[in-house]
Amino acid sequence: MMTLEFKVPNMACAACVTTITNAVTAIDSTAKVEADPKTKQVKIETQQPETAVKQSIIAAGYTIT
Numbered sequence: 001m002m003t004l005e006f007k008v009p010n011m012a013c014a015a016c017v018t019t020i021t022n023a024v025t026a027i028d029s030t031a032k033v034e035a036d037p038k039t040k041q042v043k044i045e046t047q048q049p050e051t052a053v054k055q056s057i058i059a060a061g062y063t064i065t
């Protein structure tokens, strides 16, 4: 398990959090996703490589900084 932390500036609301969570759990069903639309901060505990996790979020239509 590793913890990834980054910001997703275009995560605006709870629906975005759900979309991002679904995108990540689609590639890692054991992932734990915490995301706050106010701070734009996303914290993910995952066994997948960082690039794969980031790609799944980008593919869902979000930007990572």
Ligand SMILES: [Cu+2]
Pocket (backbone or CB within 6 Å): 011, 012, 013, 014, 015, 016, 017
């Ligand atoms: Cu939203």
